[in-house]
Amino acid sequence: MTSVQQSPRNVSRGRRRERVNTNQRRCDRSSDSQLQIFKTTDMEDEKYEPHPLIHGCDDSWTWNRREKSREVTLYGNSFNIAHFHPNWSSGTAGVKGTRVLNNGKYFWELHLSQRIFGTSMMFGIATKDARLHADSFTNLLGEDYNGWGLSHKGLLWHGGTWYHYTRPFRENEATVIGILFDGVDGTLTYYKDGKCLGIAFRGLHEIKKSLYPMVCSTAAKTEMMLSGMKRDFVNLQDRCRAIILKCVIDKVSIDELMIPPRIKNYLKEGINEIRMQPFQPISENEYLLAT
Numbered sequence: 001m002t003s004v005q006q007s008p009r010n011v012s013r014g015r016r017r018e019r020v021n022t023n024q025r026r027c028d029r030s031s032d033s034q035l036q037i038f039k040t041t042d043m044e045d046e047k048y049e050p051h052p053l054i055h056g057c058d059d060s061w062t063w064n065r066r067e068k069s070r071e072v073t074l075y076g077n078s079f080n081i082a083h084f085h086p087n088w089s090s091g092t093a094g095v096k097g098t099r100v101l102n103n104g105k106y107f108w109e110l111h112l113s114q115r116i117f118g119t120s121m122m123f124g125i126a127t128k129d130a131r132l133h134a135d136s137f138t139n140l141l142g143e144d145y146n147g148w149g150l151s152h153k154g155l156l157w158h159g160g161t162w163y164h165y166t167r168p169f170r171e172n173e174a175t176v177i178g179i180l181f182d183g184v185d186g187t188l189t190y191y192k193d194g195k196c197l198g199i200a201f202r203g204l205h206e207i208k209k210s211l212y213p214m215v216c217s218t219a220a221k222t223e224m225m226l227s228g229m230k231r232d233f234v235n236l237q238d239r240c241r242a243i244i245l246k247c248v249i250d251k252v253s254i255d256e257l258m259i260p261p262r263i264k265n266y267l268k269e270g271i272n273e274i275r276m277q278p279f280q281p282i283s284e285n286e287y288l289l290a291t
Contacts, residue, residue, distance in 0.1 A: 052107040052178065052180045052189075052191070052230070053105065053106075053107045053180075053230040053231065053232055054230075056105075056107070056230045056231055056232045056233060057230070057231060057233060057239070057242040058229065058230060058231075059099070059106060059108075059229035059230055059231040060229065061097055061098045061099035061213075061229060062078045062079050062080050062097065062098055062226065063079055063080065063082050063095050063096070063097055063098070063226065064095065064096050064097060064098045064212075065079065067095065067096040067132065067212070068082075068093075068094070068095035068096070068132055069092075069093035069094055069095065069132045069133035069216075070093075070133065071084060071085050071086075071089070071091070071093035071133065072084055072093045072094070072095045073086050074095070076225065080225060080226040080227065081223055081224070081225045081226070082095050082215060082223065082224050082225075082226075083221070083222075083223050084216075084217040084219065084220070084221070084222045084223070084224075085217070085219070085220040085221060085222070086221065087220070088220050089118070089137075089218060089219060089220040090135065091133065091134050091135040091136055091137065091218070092119075092120065092133065092134040092136065092137060092138050092140045092216055092217070092218045093132070093133055093216060093217060093218075094122075094126075094130075094131070094132045094133065094140050094141065094214055094215065094216030094217075095132065095214070095215060095216070096126060096130075096132070096212045096213065096214045097212050097213035097214065097226070098212075099212065099213060099229075100210050100211070100212065101125060101181050101183060101210075101211040101212065101213070102183050102207070102210060102211055103183045103184070103205075104181075104183050104231060104232065104234075105180075105181065105182050105183060105184065105231065105232035106180075106181045106183075106229070106230070106231050106232075107178065107179065107180045107181075107228070107229070107230045107231075108178070108179055108213060108226060108227075108228060108229045108230070109176055109177065109178045109179075109191075109226075109227050109228035109229075110123055110176070110177045110178075110179070110215065110224045110225065110226060110227075111174070111176050111224070111225040111227060112152075112169075112174060112175050112176070112177065112222075112223075112224055113174060113222060113223040113224075114172050114173060114174045115172065115219060115221060115222045115223070116152055116169050116170070116171050116172060116173060116174075116175065116219075116222070117171045117172060117219050117222075118137070118217065118218045118219030118220075118222070119137040119138070119139075119218040119219075120137070120138065120139045120140070120151045120152070120153070120216070120217070120218050121151065121152040121215075121216075121217045121218070121219060121222060121224075122139060122140065122141040122142070122149040122150065122151045122152075122157070122215060122216045122217070123141075123149060123150055123177050123179060123190075123214075123215050123224075124141050124142065124147065124148045124149030124150055124157075124179070124188065124213075124214060124215075125147070125148050125149075125179075125181060125188060125204075125211050125212060125213055125214060126141060126146055126147040126148070126149075126211070126212060126214040127146040127147070127207070127209040127210065127211060127212070128209060128210055128212070129146045129209070130144075130146040130147045130214060131143070131146075132216075137218045138218070139151055139155075139157045139162070140216045141157060141214055141215075141216050142156070142157025142158045142159070142160070142162075143157070143160055144159060144160060145158070145159045146209075147214065148188060148200075148201045148204070149214070149216075150165060150166075150177075150190055150200060152168065152169040153168045153169070154166040154167050154168045154169070156200050156201070158201065165190075165197065165200060166190075166192065166197050169192075175192060175193055176191075176192070176193055176194070177190065177191065177192060178190065178191030178192075178194070178228070179191070179213070181204070181211075181213075183204065183205060183211075184205065185205065186202055186203050186204040186205030186206060187199050187200075187201065187202050187204065188200050188201040188204060237266075241266065241267060241270045242270070244267060245267065245270050245271065248267070248271075250271070251268050251271060254267050254268055254271070
């Protein structure tokens with residue numbers, strides 16, 4: 001492990017210099033014994049399917065209104081768009097997804113707006129204990145052992161250490177980030193504009209805490225739109241249920257089917273999983289408790 005170094009600064013065009021948290025370290029490529037999760041895969045050594053989980057089924061989850069920074073506004077279809085720092089930025093804001101990832105295989109995409117700049121825009125996964133807000137410009141996702149993230153500067157973060165992974169993103173140029181979580185193999189893989197960047201993290205199947213998707217940003221008026229969610233089938237029964245649920249509207253339609261009650265209940269459980277409840281405005285007291 002190398003000595004403590006200051007995380008790279010960034011000065012946005014026409015914007016004031018941001019102060020960066022320096023209590024974060026670079027991860028040395030040679031320290032293999034300490035890189036149980038920071039193993040990457042050379043793209044020339046492995047073949048990746050161009051569209052992950054193409055044979056999986058559509059998944060349905062969104063950003064969690066009760067697991068977000070006060071500097072994140074959610075809107076759009078089922079609140080799938082996260083808008084960071086609506087006025088100006090004086091810190092780092094994050095939001096988690098409603099999907100629990102452990103033991104499954106999931107893929108989702110993040111459409112980043114053209115406003116890509118600042119100290120850190122990050123995408124990855126986190127536990128329930130990961131912070132959602134900081135009053136400083138920092139790499140929030142991966143600042144400790146509760147998060148695993150990729151920043152727009154091409155760096156992987158975990159445990160307060162960073163590791164070179166890919167080229168920095170072009171500033172002020174819209175892009176799409178795909179994330180593939182494999183809870184069986186314990187890996188996290190990133191895609192950028194449809195191109196696989198290789199395995200970023202390993203050993204995630206050993207994490208006992210619940211894992212959730214998470215994004216964060218230090219830059220004002222930036223947006224990330226969630227889309228393209230897919231999940232792998234658990235078994236043949238799960239696959240059959242997914243096909244049937246494409247043909248029914250609600251639980252009443254299931255009750256009209258001439259099938260055993262036990263199968264009806266199994267189908268209804270699937271509806272509960274994929275049909276989101278209508279979002280109701282949360283009260284001020286609920287919001288204060290959530291933040």
